[in-house]
Amino acid sequence: MEIEVVRGDIIAQKDIEAIVNAANANLFPGGGVAGAIHKAAGSQLYEECRSLAPILPGEAVITRAFDLPNKFVIHCLGPVYGKDKPEEELLASCYSNSFRLCEENKISSIAFPAISTGIFGYPPKEAVSVVFNTLLKEIKTLKHLKKIKFVLFSESDLRLYEAKLKEIEADR
Numbered sequence: 001m002e003i004e005v006v007r008g009d010i011i012a013q014k015d016i017e018a019i020v021n022a023a024n025a026n027l028f029p030g031g032g033v034a035g036a037i038h039k040a041a042g043s044q045l046y047e048e049c050r051s052l053a054p055i056l057p058g059e060a061v062i063t064r065a066f067d068l069p070n071k072f073v074i075h076c077l078g079p080v081y082g083k084d085k086p087e088e089e090l091l092a093s094c095y096s097n098s099f100r101l102c103e104e105n106k107i108s109s110i111a112f113p114a115i116s117t118g119i120f121g122y123p124p125k126e127a128v129s130v131v132f133n134t135l136l137k138e139i140k141t142l143k144h145l146k147k148i149k150f151v152l153f154s155e156s157d158l159r160l161y162e163a164k165l166k167e168i169e170a171d172r
């Protein structure tokens with residue numbers, strides 16, 4: 001399994017089969033990651049999303065990617081920090097459900113943004129622990145997935161992910 005962390009934009013991941021959307025319950029375009037993904041994919045994405053909405057915190061659904069350079073978009077609803085509980089479990093479910101969809105659809109590469117850590121207010125340092133704990137728990141069950149990329153918007157998030165990746169690679 002190749003695990004990569006980069007600073008960048010989730011809509012510019014040309015080498016990746018499926019990108020993950022930090023969605024809202026109604027799978028509307030919205031702001032943040034969701035706004036960027038819907039803008040780049042075009043209006044057909046929302047057309048496909050409409051039939052799959054609403055989704056609950058921790059759930060994930062898959063669509064085509066239309067004008068994006070990827071094959072699929074996996075839409076996850078992260079928990080709103082302080083409101084949707086238990087938040088750790090719900091955030092972990094976003095990642096494990098995304099991995100499950102990759103296996104079901106024979107997807108070999110996926111890119112994640114830092115789900116819930118923007119508008120939904122999840123502290124980035126707490127979120128990154130949930131992300132890597134989930135990854136470590138699931139990694140042995142993944143057969144089709146060969147590459148996991150974390151795409152961070154800020155330098156500080158990039159540093160958090162780099163530090164965690166070093167930690168787990170020392171143990172691998």
Ligand code: AR6
Binds near residue numbers: 024
């Ligand atoms: N590429 C990568 N990361 C990004 C991008 C991008 N283009 N844009 C923002 N980020 P958020 P949430 C970072 O707010 O917290 C939306 O309005 C951002 O800096 O997109 O799960 C939806 O419609 C932050 O670190 O997702 C929902 O209503 C992280 O990605 C709600 O926000 C997540 O930020 C979802 O909130």
